[in-house]
Amino acid sequence: MTAKVAVLFGFGINCDHETKAVFELVGAEAERVHVNRFVSGDTDLSAFDILAVPGGFSFGDHLGSGRLLGNRMRFAMREALQRFVEDGKPIIGICNGFQVLVKTGLLPGPESGSPPDFIQRGSLTLNDSGRYEDRWVTLEFDPKSPCIWTKGMTRMECPVRHGEGKYVMPTVEDLDRLAANHQLTVRYADPSSPPGEGITDTPLTYPLSPNGSMRNIAGICDSSGLVFGLMPHPEAIYARWLHPNHTSTAAPSPSGTALDGWEGEGLQLFRNAVEYVNARKS
């Protein structure tokens, strides 16, 4: 039996279709579920193995991105989410989904060994540029991160599409704690640095870091490595034809299936989680 994925939607989430699709492309069973179906108890979150909170503009980003949807989840889905995390099931938040997970307090979450406490410890605020932008960035992953989503991944190009992606925490110690646990899973990197050596705490210039994030943070995980969120969109490079420079390589020969030689770098992230769940279930 393969992994069952709940892809949340409603209230302005808008990457639900492609998020569902990428999980299906790596062999999972995925279903779009409206937030209110979980809230009303109509659908049981524990029937799923993975929860994905996709990108979008929940509630128009008003009062801070992810905040109002985060509140709905924090107050109306609290027990269900707590049990999901305690059951060791993976959760991913992408872009607006990351903002939601940060504002519910699921990311970065409490110290290792403590159950989720829904206390907000960091935030995502307006880009230093003051602008919403869609632009491609280079990401580098921390190979020592406990994150189950990013295993084996080193570097990836994908788009950011946000106006509020600057990750901040109140103190240096907060960031140091996450760094020590390798919870700063993914950072913006200078593409001219050698792969594997792109991670730096020194702020990169715009637009290498598109938002001015502290320590160039693009995404973080909780202490277990199961809950993961990031501002960039790995699902947006599920196929190589979505890469802005794909015309600079040779066109494919007429044979072969669509993704033959054309799988994008982002798909591995979703495959990792599905394989993790499948291994656990078997």
Next chain:
Amino acid sequence: MPITRVEITPLQGDGMRDVRGDVVRRQLKADHGLDVGEVRTICGYLVNGTTPADQIAERIEDLFADPIIESGATNTLLLSTERFSSTPEAAISVGFKPGVTDNPGKAATDGFITLFPEDTSANISTYITYAFYGLPTDCDLGWLAGTLHNGLIERALVATASECASGQWPELNYPTPPEQVFIEPQTINLECDDATLESISTQGLLALNLAEMHAIQAHYRDETVRAQRAAMGMVPDAPTDVELECLAQTWSEHCKHKIFASKIHHVDHETGEDTVIDSLFKTHIMKPTHDMQEDVDWLLSVFHDNSGVIAWDDRWSVCMKAETHNSPSALDPYGGAMTGIVGVNRDILGTGLGARPIANTDVFCFGPPNWEGTLPDNLFHPSRVLRGVHAGVRVGGNESGIPTVNGAIVFDDRYIGKPLVYCGTVGIMPRHLPDGRPSHIKTPVAGDIVYMVGGRVGYDGIHGATFSSLELTEESPSSAVQIGDPITQKKMLDMVLEARDAGLISCITDNGAGGLSSSIGEMAEYTNGCEIDLAKVPLKQAGLSPWEILVSESQERMTIAVRPQDQAAFERLAALHEVEATAVATFTSTGVFHVRYGETTVAHLPIEFLHDGVPQLELESAWTPPQHDPFSPPTQVDHGHLLLRMLQRPNIASKETWVRQYDHEVIAQTAIKPFVGVQRDGPGDAGVIAPIHGDPHGLVISCGIAPRYADIDAGAMAAAAIDEAVRNAVCVGLDVDKMAGLDNFCWPDPIESEKTPDGRFKLAQLVRANRELERVCRAYRLPCVSGKDSMKNDYGKGPDKISIPPTLLFSLFGDQPDVRRSATSDFKQVGDRIYLVGRSKQEMGASELAFMLKETEANSGIGGAVPRLLDPEQQLKTYRALSHTVQQGLVRTAHDCSEGGLAVALAEMCIGGRLGAQVDIDGTGDGDVWGRLWGESLGRIIVAVGEEHNAAFLAAMKGHPLTVLGEVVEAPNLVITDGDEVLVDSPVGSMVDAWKGTLDMTGGVA
């Protein structure tokens, strides 16, 4: 109810900044060269509810203030606290006027009720306060406040330096809407003289002409009509206000396209032609498409629905629609444009049984952003229009989760009078629904229940349709402006598509112009009747009169018909999505558009009279070619210098700052993006999407627009727009045998009158544009499947009158067999051979270069030969051959040649690839060096081909016009020669700087 004030401000400290304030500072610097110093901001919330202030204060960090980055206070002005310890030189608060859509306020209200579920009637209004530190002392605060708000929809309070010093802070109060007075339905006596009839129309903002008023008068003189009305207990011989308003909406130019439907007496003083055209639309647009429909099986639905639908493959069909929102955007650029984009999204949602919007296009025409001349009263500076329109479209598109994949921005002085804001949307739907019904066919029957779904009806948006059919004046009503609410619409969209797939929808259309009057009225044609109860319509504020409820254009509403047995399931789905859905009408087969308010009949109009009763206009058209000074180039010239100047022209310069703020790749389908090349900043010619995940089958979306050619001949303008749309799409591998187009005409008033003495000429321009449209579309086998016109794009009267150049936007959507085999404009590899497909002619008339030189050179005009498409049949064959080479993977680099000709196109290809090129333009055409280097002859595409594909490419293009231009080189310069003479030798770096500088307008990042 008590009002609780909550104020929030960003925390100060390491790594924290007040970005909203920074943006204000940078924009004022970019637009006005003024450094206003540090700007700090406060977000204010006025909570109107029953929850005590102390309870709100306890939860302030649960809702209003993010505890990590913000701090706040209740019932305290933050400016008076230690968080603002030094005194600003000015403080300005900006909030909405009563009744104006306040989206942050709506979201805050929703969040508030999550926390305080018992405070069900709570309502929150928002404002923002700006505090200025280091403001120059001579800065006019009234002017400064004016740059921060639009008085039509917002209010502002200003505290001067001395007021700030004495603690007299601006303090906006909760905006309570004025009481609306409910007016009982009236009747209007039409038994009066013509002058009175006309004044009834003018006074009531009905925009009905005398012939139309006579037609209405005649209807109420009909004895059968009188008898029916008497039997209904109505005043038999006079219309009710509801009826008259309903007729005015339905018969408006906006809804009925009366000019395109008119009988035109056309005289051509050049050729001596004297002829009568019975409907431009039927003759030149509808007929050609219907003829083409005989030959192909993929034209599923044309003209009659909210958008045109084509079969894309066996499982999916696609549709497209483009609209304009010009007048509202002139009054409130932000709200007007946002309403435009979310409005056209609803056209897609309202197509067939409901299609899903998957791509947006935005094309804007503005005055020059660096305009330094005077501005007529009540008009915004073009840079402000640009910022506002862009922001509205950005928010509308991004928040709806629909990628903006294609567009253009065109500048001309005359668009100061009326900006053009074209918004287009592409949709997709399964060919058949799970219950087997074809999705492009509506299936209503008498007895179906009609729901209004989404937003509520308010005073906003009354008379939008008739207002857009009038010219812009100082008295234009503010109720014609609305602000879209993308999140309410997104919830509705999610819900409607679920309802569609569950088989619950029998008919659907959007509520746009004319409101319920139009939406239910149009759908009632299917069953031949309806009965509406206006008392059931949910209102934003009490007190709206019946006619106002019927015609209000309040946004985010769909009208959906449901079988009675499906009502319960439909209402459950609406509740799940938190979408309001109210049954307001029933379809009948009585032949009557019957409107009640409770038990009282307030309108009883025969469907036939309502839809077909409008008399045909009879208009006069006369063509005399306009005269211009000819283009006469300077004798001493440095083409390299000209190239850098051309790259800086707003019409040519990079629009990256603006376009990058649109999400162009949500849905994970955009295979050819607006930006291409190694640094992802070269221009994309057309958008290509692969909308089915995992499948590389593509859809091309492109556009063409060339308004300035109309200065010489509007016919040439139309042909150029169509050719440009096709050319752009060919560059990325369009299948030319499966493409469809949209014609969107924006014209100045073409009806001769006292205020439009040149109406005959403007109408002749329309005739010529339509004739060329037909000629080119027939030759290209390019059916127009949907279109729209906007015919009153003028400002003011008399000598101050500004009329836009006649402008046709031609949008195209078509098949792209495999997105992996596409091409982009950037040069890819040193050694690639560069070719010109097509020939250059001596066509400098109305070219971008001619317009540029006219500004600086004595005696140089824009006259002369304008680009023409002489043999479109042959041109199509060349396009087909070239497209095949792209689809075969032989060509990976192709770029359309348009504004600025060959020189600019080559420069853009170098910029995209950050590579040089060595090019010789000798032998590329018959023209002189100006014509070959800068001319804008149609039908030309520059391609670059790798060594390994060269032979196959040449074989495939045999028999088509093709010239070797040169090759891509290592040296980072664009070198263009004419034989041995070097014309241009420009470093790529200087070209990048020139091209990217003009429209940056960000004021930097730091």
